[in-house]
Structure formats: C-alpha cells, structure tokens
Amino acid sequence: MTESIDFFQNLNDFLRDKRAFVVYRKPGSSSVKALLQKDSISHRLNDFSESGFAFAPFNVEATPYLIPVEESDFFEFNFPAETSLDDSSEDDLSSGVDFEFMEVDQKNHEQLVQKGIDTIKKGEFQKVVLARSEKVQVYDPDPTRIFRKLLKKYPQAFVYLWFHPDTDYWLGATPESLLNVERTRFKTMALAGTQLYKGKIDVAWGRKEVEEQEFVKDYILESLEKLKGVENVSYSKPYSAKAGNLLHICTDISGSLNSQEDLGALVKTLHPTPAVCGLPKQKALSFILENEEHSREFYSGYLGELNMKSEHKRNSNRRNQENQQFTAISKKTDLFVNLRCMKLKDGNARIFVGGGITKDSNAADEWMETVNKSQTMKSVLVK
Numbered sequence: 001m002t003e004s005i006d007f008f009q010n011l012n013d014f015l016r017d018k019r020a021f022v023v024y025r026k027p028g029s030s031s032v033k034a035l036l037q038k039d040s041i042s043h044r045l046n047d048f049s050e051s052g053f054a055f056a057p058f059n060v061e062a063t064p065y066l067i068p069v070e071e072s073d074f075f076e077f078n079f080p081a082e083t084s085l086d087d088s089s090e091d092d093l094s095s096g097v098d099f100e101f102m103e104v105d106q107k108n109h110e111q112l113v114q115k116g117i118d119t120i121k122k123g124e125f126q127k128v129v130l131a132r133s134e135k136v137q138v139y140d141p142d143p144t145r146i147f148r149k150l151l152k153k154y155p156q157a158f159v160y161l162w163f164h165p166d167t168d169y170w171l172g173a174t175p176e177s178l179l180n181v182e183r184t185r186f187k188t189m190a191l192a193g194t195q196l197y198k199g200k201i202d203v204a205w206g207r208k209e210v211e212e213q214e215f216v217k218d219y220i221l222e223s224l225e226k227l228k229g230v231e232n233v234s235y236s237k238p239y240s241a242k243a244g245n246l247l248h249i250c251t252d253i254s255g256s257l258n259s260q261e262d263l264g265a266l267v268k269t270l271h272p273t274p275a276v277c278g279l280p281k282q283k284a285l286s287f288i289l290e291n292e293e294h295s296r297e298f299y300s301g302y303l304g305e306l307n308m309k310s311e312h313k314r315n316s317n318r319r320n321q322e323n324q325q326f327t328a329i330s331k332k333t334d335l336f337v338n339l340r341c342m343k344l345k346d347g348n349a350r351i352f353v354g355g356g357i358t359k360d361s362n363a364a365d366e367w368m369e370t371v372n373k374s375q376t377m378k379s380v381l382v383k
C-alpha cells in the first residue's frame, strides 16, 4: 500500500499527462483504490467479460468507457475512516451558489415537474424521474482536493474521481448500489423516497415516498424473475438509509447468478432502474429525453469495478489441518448508480440532481428536494 500523500503527489503528475484514471473508495471502507491507465487509447466495455473500472452514461445506446486492469497501474492506500465527518447539516452553502440563476432554475424545474405530474394523471406512465443541472463557480477547482473533501465528508458513500480525455472530470458521492456480484451471489437495492436528515434515522415516511419506493422494488423483483440465469431472489424489509444530509427508503435485494455469462444481461436489466428513470421504462425515458433541458451524460449512469480479481482467505476443510488457510481468487463486480455527482470543466462544476415524480408529487417540494440533493456536492465546493 502507498502512503496517501505520495499517491496524491503522483496523481498530480499523472494528471498533466491527460491519461484516463479513476480513484475511488467504497462505502464504509478505509481503502482508496486507483487505476491509472498506461496507454492513451479510449477503451470501451463490449461484452461484460472485461476486467476493469466501467463508466457508463445514462443513455443505454452509448457504449460505456472502461479502464482495463491489464492496461493500468493499480494503487491502493489507506484513508482512515476516523478522519471522516459524515455530518452535512451545518454547512454554509451560500458562497458557492449563484442566486441570480436560482429563480429561473426554480421556475423551469417546477414547470418540468408539473408537466410530468399532468402526464402521469393522464395515464401515460406511473412514475418519471426528472432532473436538472446547475452550474456552480468553484472556489478551488483542484479535482484531487475536492476528492479528498468528499472522502472525509461521506464515509458511507461510494466516492470517486474519474478523468478521461473524452469526458473531463467527474466526481461523486453516491448512496446507491446498482449491482454487487461475488462468485455466484449478487446484491442490488431499491432506493427511493427522500427527506432531509434531522438527526434521527428512524422516521415516518409519507404515502408518496412509500409508493414511489415500492414501484422501484416491485419493478426490480419482476424483472429479476423474468431473467434467465437468476435464481433464489429474496429481499429485506424497507428501511431508512442515510446519505449525507438526506434519508431514503431502501430495500436490499439478493439472489444467485448461474453463470458469469449472464452478468451483462443482469446489468442491462437493472440499468436504468425506476429510481433514476421511471415506470414503464420506455415511456418515462422518452419523456425525459424530450423534456429535460440538458443531456444527463454520466449522471444516473453507472460506474465501478467489473470482474476485478478479489482474494479471500478461506479455511481448509481437511481434518488435521484446522488452522490452515488458503487463498481463493475470484472475480468481483461492484457497480454504483452515478448520483450526487458533478462534472468539472474549466474551473466550473455542473451538478446534476433529480427526483422521482408520481401523481402525488408537488412541484415546489420537488424543487426543494433537488436543492437539498445539490448540497452533497456544493458543500465540498465552498470555502
């Protein structure tokens, strides 16, 4: 393992070369990992048999990027969890926010949401996730320093800094897992419904949020049931999960995957989930593409480890060898939904935020939800 100071110094040298890299830390872990690509080829993900770090846009038609393990230097270092402060309730956010644009943004977003609600009431679809993006002037645009702030602030999130010459910098601290696969077991989650965290996790949820999250859970379960190669699906009770200054409703879902060859089909079934797109998927997607003002790019896409080698210490079963251990090597996939994220370009950040709309949504509340969600990123951009 490298010292983190050395690593960040090396990373700054590497940045000058403009080659692709990613540095990330998984939820609850103190180990920060990095893949620094050695060549300057634009590698893509083709059939999910590849091994590396995947970075996929929201648009399922576009081919995801990949930083392949075999073309990269791999680093891992310790960033102790005790240096973290997962409390975002008292940040002064005003200095990073351009209030002149807020009124226009608010009006536009509320109109968009109202159009979504009206279309749902006409029976076109049941749920649609509508997003906006906001340009923020950054006080200190050094991506590695912002990344370190994210590491400290969000120990329970998947925190990353990605660079690729084709995409610019992306940073995020997402609470949402898309898919975790280890040997034959897989895990995913249905995460939706949002309220501000006010010091208590055990909170009551309104009907709108409960229904919205159930849409997501039911859709995922139904899709898994239909999928060849997936068996033994089970799920937890819904619980409240904290993400920075917010709470969401979460159901953990798990099952078994018959063969590694079914991995691609599973990812394609899950992405995009109704937590970031809507229900039914195609109608909600058309509404998003026709009505959102921006291109989502990598926001609400997915990212993470694909078929990375992982070592486990296991006890030998043989008698008389009780204390013997052997190391088993298997492949691990750990993908996350790209939420609470931003693109960093020429000293400006573009923060992407959205929320699920149902027939019971209120446009002003949905605006506030996006303001609250935007604080995950804004709080590391202010002085």
Ligand SMILES: C=C(O[C@@H]1C=C(C(=O)O)C=C[C@H]1O)C(=O)O
Residues within 6 Å of the ligand: 129, 131, 176, 191, 192, 193, 194, 248, 275, 276, 339, 340, 352, 353, 354, 355, 356, 357, 373
């Ligand atoms: C779409 C976003 O978040 C998703 C939507 C949520 C909601 O509608 O309540 C909650 C968590 C995420 O699944 C976002 O953060 O931009």
